Amino acid sequence: MTDYAIICVVDSTNPEHIHHVGLYTKGPEPIIHLRSTVIANIDAGHVYYTWFYENGKWKKGALVQKTSNGRFITTDPNNTTKDNLGSLPDCRN
Secondary structure (H helix, E strand, C coil): CCEEEEEEEEECCCCCCEEEEEECCCCCCCEEEEHHHHHHHHHCCCEEEEEEEECCEEEEEEEEEECCCCCCEECCCCCCCCCECCCCCECCC
16 A cells, blocks of 8 residues: 655644645645545555655654544644644645
């Protein structure tokens, strides 16, 4: 299956919920996916990681998983029902 690199997020009006994520591409702009697409792809066996740009290089972060209720995505599956992808930047900046 395919591995994806999430490099940024777009929050909904509620900052606890991610609406879209930005995936790394070789072009200048990320590809934007709905959170629901990420969840469906995880269910289909695809793997997502967070990635960070530091000191001029991309570095692999944490594995992205579904929350305990299956509705959100997180890097810390600690029985939360909120989105949590750490400190990824906003895709709109």
